[in-house]
Amino acid sequence: MISEKKGVQQLIQYFKAWGVQHIVFSPGSRNAPLVVSFANDPFFQNYVVPDERSAAFFGLGIAEQIKAPVALICTSGSAVLNYAPAISEAYYRQIPLVVISADRPSEWIDQGDGQTIRQKGALANFVSIEIELLENPTSKDSFWHNECQMNEVAYRLNQPAKAPIHINFPFTEPLYGQQATQNLPHVRKVHFAQRSEALNLGDLRNLQEKWQLAKKKMIICGQMPKNGPLNQLLADLSKDVSVAVLIENTSNLSHTNFISCIDRTLNSIAEAHIEHYAPDLLITLGGAVVSKRIKAFLRKQDIAEHWKIGHEFQTMDTYQALTESIALSPLSFFRQFLQDFKLSPNSRFGARWKQLDFLVQDKHRFAFETLQYSDLTVFETLLDYVPENSVLHMANSSVVRYCQLFEPISSIRYYSNRGTSGIDGSSSTAVGASVGDPSHLHTLITGDISFFYDSNAFWNKHLQNNIRIIVINNGGGGIFKIIPGPNSTTQLADYFVAEQKLNAAGICSTFDINYYTAKSLADLDRLMPSFYTFQDNDRPALLEVFTQEVNNEEVLQAYFQKIKVVDAPLLLEEE
């Protein structure tokens, strides 16, 4: 059965033609024509998440895993406004979420009817296009109008740079009429011919020349999904000792030559040596970079060339030095760039970075022998237990920063909501990911504020046994004790840290999540094996680690002191 509204039938047909399969519903009645149509069709994988804010992040988590568009469907009224936080995150991460907001007929907007608000423009800042469909086209032209709108959506979904899309869909009553799935309107799907990606030869030669001339070459990789072939190319490049490759765990890259804990290494660059660590050619790829320090470091340097490689945000000038914007995928670019191109190391810039990095790595290993129980030592212990070949979700804001202090594990996929860096949907995103990729074990590490903020993440029937949640409960927003500033105020506890004495037990009992607690590293060593093994009752498990009693920020400062290589030898060019 399918809604008898012809416009809905068209939408369904297009979604099937495009292969958009995953649909996240939030309950309501105005969206009934969509409910009855999607839910009756076995082609679709449907989910129900009552809180729209959580539903949208849940959909984002699925979309990241399946690397394909996911639809979000809500009822009329303020429902769609609750999508905005996740849609802004998706926009800055190029994740193709397709919002379908049921609406009242437009003539009833602002006429005093219930659940009838101005929905147009609700997500305007963060979608590539907003369209409106006709629920009941009758003439050839009105069917064609809907087709054109849907082809417009298809065009956006086919662009290499993805973005969320908003389809507003007004419905008149009756909403529940259904018919058999025969004689559905014909849909005409436009095929968008794929262009092959390649750089113009003149530009290529020009860039290769500039590369040859540059001595201090730095490649910074921001957030991206795992990409084996790209990893291989970058690993090959990193063998050129004039090239420093900087990554973060969210880059999902791995090689012994890469500098993978940027802040740790930066911490040991002596003031007098800065110029030797500053690039003259900076190449960036991927999304957001977590390290504030590297951004601050590079913005202070005089960088001759900055090449930004990627389809997205082509004028984004994060390092205030952009000279070349290359709208190719990094893989296409480096493949073409390195084909028939002989690397000829002309400096020891990369080796210099790597030497310092190795020295810091040694110190890092020993530092933990003397550090007291704290957020930092908890992370060190926990990360050892995260299983191979699993997925790790890091909440904002101190969690993702702590995790950057440890070498990434190459078999683990790392995720974090770094598009807007909000705390509003970390848990829902992780839950969505665990549902979108059910064949892997997922771990979410979150702070207590993020956890309570998004506790509705667990309010749905899709939560499975393949997710483990670890809450680092330091009694508030620990980040505000770490960053300079809030400490200088008398409002630290209330207005920045938002100190609290809550625990996660009640949330766990509400949503039937197995609950573990730890207050020491010994607790962790004792609990972690059973925490990660199969839970008898086939439910997820949550471990709450309490660290309120410790001065976490002092321990972190002590760590940075301990790993600092004083008077590091400066690897200079061979004379």
Place this chain on the structure above:
Amino acid sequence: MISEKKGVQQLIQYFKAWGVQHIVFSPGSRNAPLVVSFANDPFFQNYVVPDERSAAFFGLGIAEQIKAPVALICTSGSAVLNYAPAISEAYYRQIPLVVISADRPSEWIDQGDGQTIRQKGALANFVSIEIELLENPTSKDSFWHNECQMNEVAYRLNQPAKAPIHINFPFTEPLYGQQATQNLPHVRKVHFAQRSEALNLGDLRNLQEKWQLAKKKMIICGQMPKNGPLNQLLADLSKDVSVAVLIENTSNLSHTNFISCIDRTLNSIAEAHIEHYAPDLLITLGGAVVSKRIKAFLRKQDIAEHWKIGHEFQTMDTYQALTESIALSPLSFFRQFLQDFKLSPNSRFGARWKQLDFLVQDKHRFAFETLQYSDLTVFETLLDYVPENSVLHMANSSVVRYCQLFEPISSIRYYSNRGTSGIDGSSSTAVGASVGDPSHLHTLITGDISFFYDSNAFWNKHLQNNIRIIVINNGGGGIFKIIPGPNSTTQLADYFVAEQKLNAAGICSTFDINYYTAKSLADLDRLMPSFYTFQDNDRPALLEVFTQEVNNEEVLQAYFQKIKVVDAPLLLEEE
């Protein structure tokens, strides 16, 4: 101490000059210049609510109680997007919330920095104005620019029709610098001379004439705060037997002549008698009307004249019959209209409505003797226990509809989020109200879906002992079993009702709320007295009433059958 940013100093000075005193913060660091300035100043009453979505509804609850503007302050990034649901509610209810979103400097928008998104336009659909302030004016002109912007805000706050306002405030680092509160910038506050409200004499005479000619006069009162003088005028008017005055409990009006349970009475109008109950002059005042039936009833009639009285939404045409829009407060209008005007009843239209209403009232009293335990009988029992002189908050969507079936109690103030009728913030609004009006006892009645949706309402340190929460847990969104349509689908349980087996115990233990449960009317009779008395531990209390086992919609239908006056005598005009 105060922020050393001159723009912040100006803002603070203006807020003090205007008397805007209540400030709801959500933690962050970009808003630090505002935190240190407001929090250090004893003039302001500051609150901290971590979840911005909840914070905005919390502020709305305060603003409703104090009948004055309330400011909401958040950090940069997706934070401000979480305000949107409450801001849309405030827009459709004319509640003056002043949003101040801290922002990054505009040159950093879309340049790949953390927590930096497009904040401009974030609330554009639901604010009367959006301004941006300069953090550090230096020249005379730049100080003047900020002054003009603030005077613009003042102008909006002075309008009789209120609306939310958005102030975007970009800050550069350092954020934490402070100075003594001396030598602050001078502020020039514009006084907006108050116009006296009166209708042009010609128009007045014209309306009075029309009134004289109209035989069937109906006044419908939508949502509004208690208003003694208006209540008196309407009571006087209702003594004219040609006038029917229809109210709801959200109108906060009360008189024995008023028809106060509209749906109950409408239910007994025989098809053949409809024309005798349809008005030829319809007068409406106040905000939203809950009853869908009265709207549907009136839209089908041929109404000659519809006068809309009020400053807000002057072309809103809810009954598709608007002929006269009168931008005066209802009190001013009726005072002027009735002065020197002799009412001369020219029909028995009002008496006819009232007679039918009395007949239904009788039936209503007896109906409960035979109805089984269900949502409906729970409401009947509960409403008897709500203390005199207290405040009752009704969540959407079935709760507010059930409550309309019982006569309002005149000493109680009734509230509900009927601007957008969303379920997203009912609890937060009630909590805010209980904080904004601490000298009264507040009761929130909510369904289970609304309760879980907005459980972060209880995640703040301002929650006090003067609030009682009653959760009617019927295992899902009961409204969808009541309205026609969803029942006809195979998706009823999952996609509409969102059936669930959760209970509120875990949320209560998390937020330290005393927890009661009931499964029968006898339980209620036993518990309610202690529930409403002072709680030893000075904490709020929550009562969860379980009604999942019952077919609530059948009981409701049976009720409407039982109260139906069959063959009601039709009070006709005297011959």
